[in-house]
Amino acid sequence: MVLLRKYLPHLVLALGAIPMLLPFYWMLLTSFRSPAEIFDVSLWPIPKNFDAVENYARAAGQVPMARFMLNGVIVCLGILIAQVLTAVPAAYALAKLRFPARKLMLSLVIAALCIPMQALALPLYVGLAKTDLLNTYFAMMSPFFLSVFAIFLFHQSFRSYPDEIIEAARIDGFSEMEICWGLVLRGSLPSLAAFAVFSLVAHWNDLYWPMIVVTDTNLAPPPLGMLFFSDVESGANYGALMAGATIITAPMVVCFLFARKHFIAGLTMTGVK
Amino acid sequence: MQPQSLQLSGIRKGFGADDVLKEIDLSVRPGEFLSLVGMSGCGKSTLLRIMAGLETPDSGTVSIGSRDVTNVDPSDRDLAMVFQSYALYPHMSVRQNIATPLRMRNLSLGARLPLIGRMTAKASVLSKIDAAVNEAADVLQIGHLLDRKPAQLSGGQRQRVALARALVRSPAAFLMDEPLSNLDAKLRAHMREELSGLHRRLGATFIYVTHDQIEAMTMSDRIALMSSGRIEQLGTPDELYQQPATVTVARFIGTPSINLLPVEIDASGRVMALGRPLGVSVPARYAGPAMLGIRAEDLRPAAGGFAVKVLRSETYGADRYVTGHLADDQAVCIVMRQAAGDPIAVNGEGLSHLVFPEQRAHLFGADGNRIETTVPARIAI
Ligand SMILES: Nc1ncnc2c1ncn2[C@@H]1O[C@H](COP(=O)(O)OP(=O)(O)O)[C@@H](O)[C@H]1O
Numbered sequence: 151m152v153l154l155r156k157y158l159p160h161l162v163l164a165l166g167a168i169p170m171l172l173p174f175y176w177m178l179l180t181s182f183r184s185p186a187e188i189f190d191v192s193l194w195p196i197p198k199n200f201d202a203v204e205n206y207a208r209a210a211g212q213v214p215m216a217r218f219m220l221n222g223v224i225v226c227l228g229i230l231i232a233q234v235l236t237a238v239p240a241a242y243a244l245a246k247l248r249f250p251a252r253k254l255m256l257s258l259v260i261a262a263l264c265i266p267m268q269a270l271a272l273p274l275y276v277g278l279a280k281t282d283l284l285n286t287y288f289a290m291m292s293p294f295f296l297s298v299f300a301i302f303l304f305h306q307s308f309r310s311y312p313d314e315i316i317e318a319a320r321i322d323g324f325s326e327m328e329i330c331w332g333l334v335l336r337g338s339l340p341s342l343a344a345f346a347v348f349s350l351v352a353h354w355n356d357l358y359w360p361m362i363v364v365t366d367t368n369l370a371p372p373p374l375g376m377l378f379f380s381d382v383e384s385g386a387n388y389g390a391l392m393a394g395a396t397i398i399t400a401p402m403v404v405c406f407l408f409a410r411k412h413f414i415a416g417l418t419m420t421g422v423k
Numbered sequence: 424m425q426p427q428s429l430q431l432s433g434i435r436k437g438f439g440a441d442d443v444l445k446e447i448d449l450s451v452r453p454g455e456f457l458s459l460v461g462m463s464g465c466g467k468s469t470l471l472r473i474m475a476g477l478e479t480p481d482s483g484t485v486s487i488g489s490r491d492v493t494n495v496d497p498s499d500r501d502l503a504m505v506f507q508s509y510a511l512y513p514h515m516s517v518r519q520n521i522a523t524p525l526r527m528r529n530l531s532l533g534a535r536l537p538l539i540g541r542m543t544a545k546a547s548v549l550s551k552i553d554a555a556v557n558e559a560a561d562v563l564q565i566g567h568l569l570d571r572k573p574a575q576l577s578g579g580q581r582q583r584v585a586l587a588r589a590l591v592r593s594p595a596a597f598l599m600d601e602p603l604s605n606l607d608a609k610l611r612a613h614m615r616e617e618l619s620g621l622h623r624r625l626g627a628t629f630i631y632v633t634h635d636q637i638e639a640m641t642m643s644d645r646i647a648l649m650s651s652g653r654i655e656q657l658g659t660p661d662e663l664y665q666q667p668a669t670v671t672v673a674r675f676i677g678t679p680s681i682n683l684l685p686v687e688i689d690a691s692g693r694v695m696a697l698g699r700p701l702g703v704s705v706p707a708r709y710a711g712p713a714m715l716g717i718r719a720e721d722l723r724p725a726a727g728g729f730a731v732k733v734l735r736s737e738t739y740g741a742d743r744y745v746t747g748h749l750a751d752d753q754a755v756c757i758v759m760r761q762a763a764g765d766p767i768a769v770n771g772e773g774l775s776h777l778v779f780p781e782q783r784a785h786l787f788g789a790d791g792n793r794i795e796t797t798v799p800a801r802i803a804i
């Protein structure tokens with residue numbers, strides 16, 4: 151009984167994890183298999199012909215994979231940096247400063263959380279087209295520079311920062327920016343880690359927006375690059391395609407594993423005592 | 424820096440609809456230890472924060488020395504503040520915490536940066552800061568804690584670090600908001616002595632907020648007793664105890680609390696307590712209901728006194744508190760303090776008869792204000 155009670159939750163969670171992980175497993179499996187085996191529904195991990203070397207060589211060699219990855223890094227970091235630079239002061243002001251219409255602005259932030267990206271796609275596209283900015287890194291990044299989700303997340307975490315420390319800092323002569331970045335954000339590093347994981351994963355994997363604003367292969371981030379690649383180069387070479395997918399997924403998995411502890415602490419919002 | 428005076432005049436402050444401070448005038452003398460004391464929620468912290476510049480008054484002015492600082496930023500007022508929660512910077516070591524007020528004042532932004540700063544800051548300034556930090560740490564005996572983080576310290580140690588951070592520079596005045604209230608009783612008593620000693624040694628202006636009248640009574644040169652946004656009385660601890668200006672002050676100051684008996688002032692100005700006249704008189708215009716305040720130590724058992732039903736007695740070493748209520752009125756609680764060796768004179772029905780020197784009783788009118796009594800030449804008891 152005791153054993154059951156102890157392990158039952160784990161069992162349930164493990165069962166739930168299987169459907170989540172299955173596509174990844176299949177991706178990995180397919181990237182090892184030879185073309186002949188691709189449509190084999192067996193989940194047996196050891197392929198009859200171990201074609202991993204060939205698949206990965208194709209993915210890395212025939213496609214400008216490095217270029218796609220670099221584009222992905224530029225876009226993701228550009229977005230993340232701009233988001234943090236704008237969201238942190240905004241969240242600090244909403245959480246800790248007193249000014250008229252503060253409550254209203256906070257409500258607007260929360261309301262804005264409900265607006266999906268897709269609703270804005272058309273006006274943003276038209277705007278970028280009119281200003282002749284399509285097919286640039288800027289076009290891929292700019293719609294995401296202001297993240298209401300980041301403002302909301304940081305606001306929740308900054309709110310619990312002790313007011314008396316902020317006041318002590320004001321008396322000691324810290325400027326509001328020094329308080330915001332040097333004290334308050336520093337007390338919310340788990341939230342920063344959590345947000346960074348969210349943002350990096352979302353934009354690294356984003357296909358929708360780059361597909362709308364970029365047609366130049368040289369600017370394509372990894373998912374769009376893979377799309378171009380699957381169309382042009384390798385028609386039906388799913389082994390190589392999945393090898394490419396594995397390569398572009400790997401950095402995100404590593405990134406999550408590194409930030410995992412902070413990520414979870416940041417989501418449970420207990421970052422600051 | 425010479426200790427400075429600090430003046431508040433006509434300070435008002437409201438949050439939304441409630442007036443938290445109503446027209447406060449207060450003048451703090453240079454080098455004095457002044458306590459702001461009152462019940463929780465009476466506006467003490469708000470007043471202190473207005474002095475510090477953390478809160479802006481709706482009207483009125485704040486000046487330090489001869490300088491009007493009403494619209495001056497907190498950091499330019501040259502004050503140091505100690506907070507109830509200590510407010511240490513959590514990511515800094517104790518040494519860095521204490522050094523911060525000096526670094527912020529004496530180093531440029533570039534020189535304060537973590538790595539580059541070490542190289543660009545003037546060595547002479549840095550060594551002066553180090554010396555000041557060590558000296559402040561010595562005064563508060565925390566030299567051995569300098570390399571720890573605040574999270575690794577006990578409450579009492581954090582308190583000392585917060586004090587060291589305040590006195591590392593010589594500010595115009597020290598502001599303290601209930602700095603001892605998070606400590607346990609024994610440590611609090613000890614820190615009270617240390618704070619008094621620190622005040623004597625520095626000769627600086629201390630403005631000290633507390634809800635604990637014992638802290639205020641034991642440490643202060645003067646006390647400003649606040650109640651619902653006003654200063655009820657400003658005076659030395661003795662004045663507040665011996666001459667409370669209002670019934671609120673009389674209730675607040677002193678342990679155990681003062682005994683308050685309902686009395687009646689008749690048309691000729693005689694004070695009728697429990698159906699008989701007291702040997703004091705007041706101007707006839709005060710005629711009407713009033714309150715008589717008698718300190719617990721002024722009561723003693725004697726034949727012919729008023730009857731009190733004794734409920735219990737507690738002995739605290741040398742003292743004994745005898746608690747009961749008026750025989751005629753259960754709602755009026757009476758506490759007598761006597762030496763533990765004295766007998767509790769209780770008759771068979773559990774009644775004790777108590778008398779008090781009438782000139783030591785305090786009379787308060789229906790509005791709560793003190794009424795001065797005149798004692799006729801012949802003293803009744
Ligand atoms: N920032 C604020 N916003 C709204 N009300 C406040 C604020 N600060 C204090 N108050 C109110 O002002 C009153 C006095 O508070 P405070 O000065 O902290 O009292 P004390 O320190 O004497 O306990 C309280 O009723 C409190 O609720």
Ligand SMILES: [Mg+2]
Nearest residue numbers: 467468469600
């Ligand atoms: Mg307070």
